[in-house]
Amino acid sequence: MNPEFQRNLWLELPPHRLVAMPAVLVLAFFAAWLAGGSQSFAGASQLLITLLLIVWGGRLAAESVLTEVIGNTWDAQRMSAITPWEMAWGKLLGSTAFMWYGSLWCLIAFLISPHGHLGTVIRLLLAGAEAQALALVLSMMLIRGEPANLRFQVTVAQSLTVVVMLPFLFFTVINRPELVHWYGATLSADGFIALSQLLFIGWTVLGVYQLMRGQLQYPTRSVSWLLFVVFAVVYLAGFDHFLRYTVNAGMPTQAVARLYLGFCAAVGLTYVCALVEPKSPARLMRWLSLLGDRRMFHGARTSPTWVATLGISLLIAVLTVVNIIGLNGAGAPLPVGPLALILAVMLFAVRDLAAFHYLVLSGPGGRGSLAIAVYLLGVYFMVPVLLSSLRLDFLLPLVLPTAGAPPLLAVLPALVQTVVALVVVKQRWGALRAEAQESQGVAGH
Amino acid sequence: MIVVRNLIFDYPNKRALRGVTFEIKAGTITGLVGPNGAGKTTLMRCIAGLEGPYAGTITVDRIDVADSPHEVHRRLGLLQDDLGLYDSLTVYQCLLYQAAAYRVPVRERGRRIEDSLERLNLADRVGEKVGGLSRGLRQRLAIAQAMIHRPKVLLLDEPASGLDPDARASLSELLRALAAEGMTLVVSSHILAELEDYTTHMLILRNGRVVEHCATRPPVGRPRRLRVTLAQPSPGLRQALAADPQVAGVDAEASAARFDFTGDVQAQSQLLRVLVQSGLQVATLLEETRSMQSVYSEKMRGTKR
Numbered sequence: 001m002n003p004e005f006q007r008n009l010w011l012e013l014p015p016h017r018l019v020a021m022p023a024v025l026v027l028a029f030f031a032a033w034l035a036g037g038s039q040s041f042a043g044a045s046q047l048l049i050t051l052l053l054i055v056w057g058g059r060l061a062a063e064s065v066l067t068e069v070i071g072n073t074w075d076a077q078r079m080s081a082i083t084p085w086e087m088a089w090g091k092l093l094g095s096t097a098f099m100w101y102g103s104l105w106c107l108i109a110f111l112i113s114p115h116g117h118l119g120t121v122i123r124l125l126l127a128g129a130e131a132q133a134l135a136l137v138l139s140m141m142l143i144r145g146e147p148a149n150l151r152f153q154v155t156v157a158q159s160l161t162v163v164v165m166l167p168f169l170f171f172t173v174i175n176r177p178e179l180v181h182w183y184g185a186t187l188s189a190d191g192f193i194a195l196s197q198l199l200f201i202g203w204t205v206l207g208v209y210q211l212m213r214g215q216l217q218y219p220t221r222s223v224s225w226l227l228f229v230v231f232a233v234v235y236l237a238g239f240d241h242f243l244r245y246t247v248n249a250g251m252p253t254q255a256v257a258r259l260y261l262g263f264c265a266a267v268g269l270t271y272v273c274a275l276v277e278p279k280s281p282a283r284l285m286r287w288l289s290l291l292g293d294r295r296m297f298h299g300a301r302t303s304p305t306w307v308a309t310l311g312i313s314l315l316i317a318v319l320t321v322v323n324i325i326g327l328n329g330a331g332a333p334l335p336v337g338p339l340a341l342i343l344a345v346m347l348f349a350v351r352d353l354a355a356f357h358y359l360v361l362s363g364p365g366g367r368g369s370l371a372i373a374v375y376l377l378g379v380y381f382m383v384p385v386l387l388s389s390l391r392l393d394f395l396l397p398l399v400l401p402t403a404g405a406p407p408l409l410a411v412l413p414a415l416v417q418t419v420v421a422l423v424v425v426k427q428r429w430g431a432l433r434a435e436a437q438e439s440q441g442v443a444g445h
Numbered sequence: 446m447i448v449v450r451n452l453i454f455d456y457p458n459k460r461a462l463r464g465v466t467f468e469i470k471a472g473t474i475t476g477l478v479g480p481n482g483a484g485k486t487t488l489m490r491c492i493a494g495l496e497g498p499y500a501g502t503i504t505v506d507r508i509d510v511a512d513s514p515h516e517v518h519r520r521l522g523l524l525q526d527d528l529g530l531y532d533s534l535t536v537y538q539c540l541l542y543q544a545a546a547y548r549v550p551v552r553e554r555g556r557r558i559e560d561s562l563e564r565l566n567l568a569d570r571v572g573e574k575v576g577g578l579s580r581g582l583r584q585r586l587a588i589a590q591a592m593i594h595r596p597k598v599l600l601l602d603e604p605a606s607g608l609d610p611d612a613r614a615s616l617s618e619l620l621r622a623l624a625a626e627g628m629t630l631v632v633s634s635h636i637l638a639e640l641e642d643y644t645t646h647m648l649i650l651r652n653g654r655v656v657e658h659c660a661t662r663p664p665v666g667r668p669r670r671l672r673v674t675l676a677q678p679s680p681g682l683r684q685a686l687a688a689d690p691q692v693a694g695v696d697a698e699a700s701a702a703r704f705d706f707t708g709d710v711q712a713q714s715q716l717l718r719v720l721v722q723s724g725l726q727v728a729t730l731l732e733e734t735r736s737m738q739s740v741y742s743e744k745m746r747g748t749k750r
Contacts, residue, residue, distance in 0.1 A: 003545035011533050072529035075495050076590070079518040080546035217494065217514045286499075 002086045004077075008064075008094025013101065021102045029109050042115035046124065049106045053128025054165055055158075057099035061132040062139040062157035064095035065215075069143055070151070084212040092208060096132050103128065119190065126197040127169055133204035135161040140211040141276045181240040183258075196235075203228050222305040229269050229312050237262035248403035250337045252327055259320040263342065266313040267349050274306035274353055275372065279360040288429050306353065313349070317342050340407035347414035348401050352379070354421035361428045446471040446598060446629040447492060452501035454487055454653075461487045462498070463653040469631065469646070471597075474624045476640035476661070477633040478741055479650035485633045486526065488650065489600045492631070493523045506597055519547075522591035524601040528583055532576030536567055536586055539575055540593060547594035561589040564619065581612040588619070592628075599623065601632045605639055617642040637737045647737055649744050657744045661737055668693065668705035670733040671713070675700045676726040685723045689716055703733065 025048065032044035068074035077087070093100075103125070110116045139157035180192045206224050214220045236242065237258045251257040290299035324338055352375075359371040383399050397405035398413045447469040454462040461484045469475050477485050490496045492503055494514035503510040505517045531539055540561060544554045562568040565585040570578065575586065584604065592599060601620075605613050621643045624630055631648075634640050640647070641661070649656040675682065678699035686692050691708040706713065717730050 003542055006545070007531070007534070007538075007542045010538055011531075071531070072525060072527040073531060074529075075490075075493075075523070075525060076529050076543075077546070078495065079493065079521070079523060080543075081515070081519065081548040082546050 002082075002090045003080075004082055004087055004090025005094040008090065009097055012094065012096075012098040017098060018101070021098070022105050025102060025105045025109070038114050042110055042113040045106045045110035045113065046120065049103050049110070049121075049124045049128070050169070052099045052102045052106065053096075053124070054131040054169070055162065057096045057128055058131045058135040058161045058165075059154070059158045060095045060099060061092060062135040062154050062161070064091040064136060064139075066139050066143060066151075066154050066157075078216055082216075084209055084216050084218055087216060088205070088208045088212045092133060092136055092205070099128075122194070123197070126194070126201065127165065130168070130197060130201050130204060131161050131165045133201060133208055134164060137204055137207045137211065140208065140215065144211070144214070144276075144278045183238040184240065199231075199235075203231070222308055225273065225305050226308055226312065229266060229309055232269060233262040233265050233312070233316065236265045249341055250335065250404070252324060252335055252338070256320060256323050256327070256338075259316060259323060260338070260342070263313060263316040263320055264345070266309065266316050267345055270306055270309040270313050270349060271352070273309045274304070274356055277304050277306060279356070284357065284360060285429070285432060289433065292429075292433070310349065310353070314346065317346055336407045337404070340405075340410040341401060341403055344397070344401040344405075344410045344414045347411070347418045351414065351418040351421045352376075354418070354425045358421065358425045358428055361425070361432055446473075446506060447631070448502075448504045449488075449492070450502045452488070452491060452503065453499045454484070454491060454496065455499045456487075461653050462491070462501075465501070465650070465653070465655055467648060467655055467658045469629060469648075471629050472624055472627050473645045474620060474630040474632060474643055475646040475648050476637075476644035476737065477631055477648050477650065478635075478637060478640070478737070479656075480745075483650040484653040485650055486602055489523070489602055489631065489633060493521060493600060494518060495523075519594070520597045522594070522596035522599045524587050524591045524599070524604055526602045526606065528587040530575045530583055530587060530590075533574065535572050535574055536562075536578075537571045539586060540589060543590045543593045549594055557593055557595075561593055565589045566615070580607040581609060584608060584612070584616075588616075592623070596628070598629045598631070601630065603634055604632060605634060605636060613639055637741055641737050644737070647740065649741060651745065657740065659740065661740075662734065668707045670703060671706045671730060672703050672733045673701065673720065673730045674728045676728045679725050681723065682725060685720055685725060689719065692716070 028048065029041055029044060033041040036043075065074065068077060082090070107121055107125075110121060111118070135157050138160050139154060142153040142157060176193065177189045180187045180189050182192070206228075210220060210224050242261055243254060243257050246257040246260055249257075249260060251260050284304075287299060287302050287304065290302060320342055321339060324335060328334055355375055356372050359375065379399055384396060387393060387395050387399075396402045397409045401414075402410065449468070450466050452462050452465040453460070465484070465488060477488070479485055487496065491498050492505065492510065494510045494517050497511065506520050508516045508520070510517050531542075534542070537558065540558045541554065544557055549557055559568075562571060565588060567582065567585055567589060570582060575583065578586065584607065588601070588604065591601075604620075605616055608616060617639070620630055620632065624643070624645070632640065632644065644661050646659065647661050648658045673682070673686075680699065682699070682702055683695055683697040686695050686697065686702060686704055691706055691712055692704050693707070694705040696703045706716070708716070713730070717727065720727050720730070
């Protein structure tokens, strides 16, 4: 048996727990039945499955690696011969085994009630699996960065999971639509949602596996993430419902609007990637040094994943621009507004990425992420709120991409800020490189 | 067995190791010493492949740690300062988990666990929860875990901290026995007197640099420095010593002499008999060793800024 799964079973399913769980649940079901009959009984069993699998199970999954780090057992696990796949499923299913055991009792109770519905049960179980995998992914991302204040990080991972899962639950269980409109086709919501859940569980488990590979010192490749980006772009751009959000951007056709949606999704995922990737100055320095020495092949192999994600965004941006230009007949005026907006989105993304890296290279150890969070909060929340409250909304294009802004105002400030940010990062890198070379010189003597 | 070349390791805003270079031979016990913050734990973590250095190379049993960390992990055991044990498991479960995690063949697991329990005097604790064990017992269990896969190299970070004198004595005995079986050990400790009991070499780190790497006792076959003292001064001391072919480099005064001696303890006993029979009133005949503490203090004084 997988040793990690076995160890978790020893911890999670001792005999007294196997007896206690059904005893407590039977009492809860009885109380619910007394309070509101079979309707209440069925509702309580659904609620308990949600609590056990999503809230508590998510917490346990998030803790499964973090408790190892806190208990100083993680290094021993990293040195063991347990493979990343064994470690991934051993932790995911092992740490939550008690919750699945409790859910099994709830599931039986729900199905024997007059209101039991197998489809609801399947959706709840899938949501539970997704929540637990997501919580584990998030917690592993957090320890990859700055492993400080680990208990707090468990709570962060769990809270983020609940935040992500709430709308998911709302649309899949509580207020499920009958139909879904995707790429112009009208599909049954039941099948579409179940397939989507399975796909997202698959991607999340793949994410757990990839992160585990990194932690257990196996070579990691960015291919899985890049495939996920492509999947997410294609998946999100398909929702007809989202097209209404592109109206202000002035995209000339529905096809271009879908491309623009995909472009926005890719840029968003570039930010996510840049934020969650480990940002050690030493690693950044190694990568920048390879590029500085024009060792492009090695540089590309060791490059952070956000670089390739930005590449995908750029590719979709080019496709969108080519489509817009191609739509114009001879002599017709070019729709400059959408083109300027796409360019501004790209430029501001590069500015922000440069700012992130300047903060990582400059900040005292372990403070980079905090500085980035403050930066993003300032640029994308505080400044816009301030400008709006002063009735200076026309100045918004100075700090962020703004649909409907005059083309020159949309592009020029973004261009200037991007160039300044890149120059500042280059200078900072140069100074750090000189320090490192000096230090190496001293060590060599 | 362990070769480290020009190792540089950076923490954010701090260079922990600055061009560390040394080589450790198989079957030796190296005491890794230095003040707090010297880089001892970081060095051990780098050797174990748990941290990636900024520059430099480490090989363990001729395998590059950076290229093949998993191959190195199969050959290496690590006992960390904080032990890292599962308090809710029993002693047996801990060892069984570790054996399975290191791919000890199923049919061998029982025998390995029994062997470890016996060597570490834990056989009577097999069913106890780890959380209820004393510090000494936890330490022994952690060592048993670290060596269940029979590694060629064992790294121990402060293994004696929190142990009572009896437990320390049995730890020394165990480490000597492991080295005698061919295992290479690196032991980090602040307690130099305790390292003196079993180390063959000392590696002193200070501010991320190697200050000294030397043998703490001469290798077999190399001359030992002996000192003889007399109760009554005698001019015949030098002559009596010079008559023994195993004696060289005599530095004699009227009532004492220092000299290099190539013989073993039996030959030393024979020399004592000869000196007494020649009419010298021998008060002592001792091997002169420089204590680790004196070497350490001398080197640390020499490198203080």
